[in-house]
Structures are given as C-alpha cells and as structure tokens.
Amino acid sequence: MINKPFLARVASLPVALFTVFTMQSALAAPADGDSQAEVRTPITVVKNSDLAFGNFLAGTTNSEFRINAVSGVMSKLSGDAVSIGGTISRASFTATGTPGQQANIRRSQNSINIVRVGGTETMRVNDFFLGNAGGLRDQILDAAGQATYFVGGRLRIGPNQVPGNYRGTFSVTIDYP
Template sequence: MKNYKDQNQGRTAVLLATLLPLAIGLASPAMAETASSEVQVIIKQPVTMTKTADLVFGDFATGTSSSIFRIDPRSGLLSQRNGDALALGGTRSVASIEVSGTALMRVQLSTGKRFILIHRDGGTETMRIDRFRFDRRRKTLNADGEQSFNIGGQLRVGANQQPGVYRGSFDVSVDYF
C-alpha cells in the first residue's frame, strides 16, 4: 500500500510541473491597453473670523427664584422667559462675527459647547449661558468673500445670585460646506 501511495504522489508532481507553465501562459493578457486621466485640484482661500462685538446681557437685579433671559440674534432684543429677576437695562448686544474667505462660497457656523459657565470677578459664583443661536447658521459669502453673523443666547440668573460682574467666553467655528 505504501508503494502505491508514493507512486501516485510522484505522478501528481509530474502532472503539476507539466500544467503549471500552461496555466501561467493563459493568465497573461493577449493585449494590454493604457488610459490616462487628468488631475485637477482647486485650493480655496482659508476661511477666517474676526469678532466685532461681544455677547452682553446688560444689568440685572436678582430675585428669589431662578430666572431665564434670552437675547434674540436677529433683533438684539432681550426677553424674560421666567423667574422674578429684573432686567435693569445697561449695555446689551449680540455677539457679532465677520467671516472672510472665498467669494460666493457657503459657510456654516457652530459653537464648541452647548453651554458655558461665566464666573464672578473676584469670586467663585457662576451663571450659565446656553442656547446659543445664530441669526442664520449658514450663509453665502458675498462677492468680496465676506459675511457677518450675529449670535444670541440664553442667560440663567440664579435665585439670590451674588452681585458682581460675571465674565466668560465661548468658541465659534466656521467651515465651508
């Protein structure tokens, strides 16, 4: 039995050695062709931003319950959503950003966080600002490659909030789309 098996293995090896060159010859193409393609890349001017105004809510007198105030990014008007704190006036403004880039390109703005905490100068107390809103999140840059955006938000004044000046900052990103 052992001899018979060894003889079959030898025949299989001879058969494979004979057929292998034929298989390699059949695998190569009969005729080769080539084609070329052009490559094009357009580099757009980097988009940049310049802050032209800060988001300023104005002056308040605290109440005994938490209060929420919003500045509308389109009108700049302050509205009270709830609570018994009083808006006393003072300077108010929406944040304003000037965007520059490639003319007639569409851009989109976004904020880095959903909310920020602003801190009292000289203290540890905070207030929350959230619901950042844009007059329009997406705009087309004009023929000069410029466009301005206004940003409003919502201020949460705590019950019996400690008096003082509260400050903070938030990030805005701009991208072509």
C-alpha cells in the same frame, strides 16, 4: 519519450506569449485626461461684538432672559429679576474667505458658566442660538468673500444672585467644505 512532449510545450510557450503582446499593442489607442485643482483662501473669523446681557437687579426667584440671535432683542422669560439697562448685544462674528464658498457656523458647547470677577459665584448661559440676519447657520460667502453670523443665548440668574461683574467664554467654529 516522456521528455519530448514536455520540450515541445516549452518551445511553443514563447511564441504564444509574443502573439498576445503583439495583439494588445495593436488595439491600444491614445487618450488625454484633464486635471484641475482650485486653491481657496483659508477662512478667517473675526469677533465683532460680545454676547452681553446688560445690568440686572437680582430677584428672589430663578430668572431667565434671552437674547435673540436674529433680532438682537433681549426678552424676559421668567422670574422676578429686573433688567436695568447697560450694554445688551448679541455676539457677532465675520468670516472671510473665497467668494461663493460655503461656510457653516457651529457651537462648541451649549452651556457655559460665567463667573463673578473676584469671586466664585456663577450664572449659567445656555441655549446658544446661531444664525445670520435670516436665521441661517450655513451661508455662502458673498462677492466680497464675507458672511456675518450672530449668536444669542439664555442667561439664568439665581435667586438673590451676588452682585458683581460676571464673565465667561464660549467658542464657535466656522466649518467650510
């Protein structure tokens, strides 16, 4: 007698499962979903001009000069070194990509040493400032798919700095979401 109730339960299980599956299919309704994707032009960056501080006569004290990224104007902040002309310019970069795309300029470092060509003497360039003509670092690419960014910074000239041509490299990155 123990086996008969067990067999009765097993026999009723397939009927119950069939009923559940039949009820689910009766409640199903079709629906469509849309799918979309946008392929954008990768942003490319071109350097238009270098950050150039010009020519100086070294003084006897630490001296500092700054090139404003927005205006491109160089100003003396401290010390007794004297600017005597030469090429003075803020750095300029143009990003090109999909019109209307956001593109944000970032610096890789905030301080570099520029080294005298043919020597080991250095001067420091730091406090890089990034922006466009309005001072913005984050921009939307225009109808032509372009945005121009400017970089300024501060040059620190040591007392009795050894004469020569000093060079160095800094990096910027254009991020785009």
